[in-house]
Amino acid sequence: xxxxxxxxxxxxxxxxxxxxxxxxxxxxxxxxxxxxxxxxxxxxxxxxxxxxxxxxxxxxxxxxxxxxxxxxxxxxxxxxxxxxxxxxxxxxxxxxxxxxxxxxxxxxxxxxxxxxxxxxxxxxxxxxxxxxxxxxxxxxxxxxxxxxxxxxxxxxxxxxxxxxxxxxxxxxxxxxxxxxxxxxxxxxxxxxxxxxxxxxxxxxxxxxxxxxxxxxxxxxxxxxxxxxxxxxxxxxxxxxxxxxxxxxxxxxxxxxxxxxxxxxxxxxxxxxxxxxxxxxxxxxxxxxxxxxxxxxxxxxxxxxxxxxxxxxxxxxxxxxxxxxxxxxxxxxxxxxxxxxxxxxxxxxxxxxxxxxxxxxxxxxxxxxxxxxxxxxxxxxxxxxxxxxxxxxxxxxxxxxxxxxxxxxxxxxxxxxxxxxxxxxx
Numbered sequence: 001x002x003x004x005x006x007x008x009x010x011x012x013x014x015x016x017x018x019x020x021x022x023x024x025x026x027x028x029x030x031x032x033x034x035x036x037x038x039x040x041x042x043x044x045x046x047x048x049x050x051x052x053x054x055x056x057x058x059x060x061x062x063x064x065x066x067x068x069x070x071x072x073x074x075x076x077x078x079x080x081x082x083x084x085x086x087x088x089x090x091x092x093x094x095x096x097x098x099x100x101x102x103x104x105x106x107x108x109x110x111x112x113x114x115x116x117x118x119x120x121x122x123x124x125x126x127x128x129x130x131x132x133x134x135x136x137x138x139x140x141x142x143x144x145x146x147x148x149x150x151x152x153x154x155x156x157x158x159x160x161x162x163x164x165x166x167x168x169x170x171x172x173x174x175x176x177x178x179x180x181x182x183x184x185x186x187x188x189x190x191x192x193x194x195x196x197x198x199x200x201x202x203x204x205x206x207x208x209x210x211x212x213x214x215x216x217x218x219x220x221x222x223x224x225x226x227x228x229x230x231x232x233x234x235x236x237x238x239x240x241x242x243x244x245x246x247x248x249x250x251x252x253x254x255x256x257x258x259x260x261x262x263x264x265x266x267x268x269x270x271x272x273x274x275x276x277x278x279x280x281x282x283x284x285x286x287x288x289x290x291x292x293x294x295x296x297x298x299x300x301x302x303x304x305x306x307x308x309x310x311x312x313x314x315x316x317x318x319x320x321x322x323x324x325x326x327x328x329x330x331x332x333x334x335x336x337x338x339x340x341x342x343x344x345x346x347x348x349x350x351x352x353x354x355x356x357x358x359x360x361x362x363x364x365x366x367x368x369x370x371x372x373x374x375x376x377x378x379x380x381x382x383x384x385x386x387x388x389x390x391x392x393x394x395x396x397x398x399x400x401x402x403x404x405x406x407x408x409x410x411x412x413x414x415x416x417x418x419x420x421x422x423x424x425x
Contacts (some may be wrong), residue, residue: 009413014181021180025170025191030194031074031168032067036161038154039071043144062396063274065192066344069148071135073165076124081170082275084119086352088112120170121163128162129155136298189271189405193396216370217306220397223373227401233262233356235362237355242339258331258342259344260359265321267402270370272321273313274395276279277306310364318367319360328355375397 009015035041042224061068064077092098092112101108117160132155135146147154169188204216236257297304332352341347345354374395 017179017181017414020413021176021182021184024176024180024184025187026186028074028169028172028191029065031068032065032192033070034073035071036075036158036165037075038148040144040146040148043146044069044071057353060197063189063192067192068131073161074169075131076127076162077192078166078169078173078185079275080117080123080127080166081120081173081185082271083123083160084116085181086272086276087119088116088358089320098394102366104138117170121167124163124166125159128159131162132158141185151380182403182410186267186271186399186403187407189399213422219376223376223397224401226369226373227398228405230263231266231402231405233366234386235260235262235358237358238343239335240343242341246364258355260326260355260362261366262362263318263370264326264359264363265318265366266406267399269314269317269367270374270395270398270402272317273310273374276313277310277387308377311375314371314374315367318370319363322359322363326359328359331355370398 009018035044047423060077060079063079064075067074067077086097091100098112098115101111132147136150138146147158172183173188176182176187205212236259239256239258241256329352332348332355335342335351336347342351342354345351
């Protein structure tokens with residue numbers, strides 16, 4: 001991995017893309033420290049403890065890179081965009097017009113992306129209003145007002161600033177995807193988590209529990225090793241291509257394989273599940289009602305209901321996203337078109353049914369692996385009574401390792417493409 005990264009800096013085109021990506025991520029981190037106008041910055045430090053304790057706000061603060069606890073312009077992070085993407089992908093299954101757009105190729109995908117942007121703005125606006133009242137309640141409990149002047153013009157200014165920050169992040173993420181290296185949205189979440197790493201190391205080193213200090217490195221290494229092992233695992237289906245005679249030349253006749261990854265969806269199910277489970281839990285924080293508070297407590301990380309629902313969402317999104325990116329019917333038709341077949345399986349519909357069967361069987365251990373890896377560190381930290389002092393869990397480790405592996409693979413593909421172009425010249 002280190003050799004691949006070092007080799008990337010020797011290629012001018014890849015070096016420019018890496019520099020462009022790093023520049024936008026640096027701008028993102030700077031924006032996470034710039035407070036929104038109309039906020040009492042002297043009182044912000046008094047509410048830091050509200051974002052600890054391993055609750056929903058702590059996890060939201062981790063995904064925003066600490067911007068939420070600072071009430072920065074990027075306090076919402078990129079989570080409204082991810083939530084909007086989830087909603088649109090779910091609607092494509094039940095709304096015929098969206099399903100038709102999805103099948104129209106790049107033009108239809110561009111329309112769906114535009115709808116996702118509109119929905120992101122609406123969600124960011126609603127979340128911003130909720131956060132304004134949440135910060136006001138924090139200031140009332142702390143005895144120091146967080147918002148200096150709580151009137152309509154100042155509240156509107158704060159809401160617009162938070163919405164503008166989310167829109168800017170959405171634009172930056174798309175720019176990274178188009179002109180940089182890796183997926184821009186995933187890299188922003190990765191940068192947010194990595195920015196919290198020094199706090200996590202400090203919490204580990206200064207913890208009074210000696211068992212926690214000794215066991216934590218082994219738990220982290222075990223989770224990272226399991227993530228890498230499963231992420232690289234695949235089921236290889238043998239494929240043979242029949243020989244074809246075109247003129248005086250013979251084509252085909254090769255034996256190859258079709259790789260089906262154990263975890264086809266990558267870290268997307270974890271990100272989707274985290275966003276979806278945090279969205280209703282966040283809304284309950286803004287409604288001062290006992291039964292809404294009970295829902296918020298039940299959906300707090302570490303609770304049994306949270307763990308069960310979280311695992312279920314990860315398994316669901318693993319199958320859901322795999323069904324989106326893996327189309328056995330098109331794959332079987334392409335194999336039949338070029339004379340390929342799976343030994344013992346007839347071409348056409350039997351091949352697509354077989355691929356669907358294998359994909360379903362392979363996805364199950366991949367989905368369970370994601371769910372188990374996501375909750376094991378959470379349970380271990382709870383048993384060691386350190387979940388409130390350590391800001392990382394299985395979710396953040398999965399995202400860090402998964403995004404890192406995917407980014408390195410994209411760098412490797414860019415290097416291979418450069419080598420092929422140099423050879424052809």
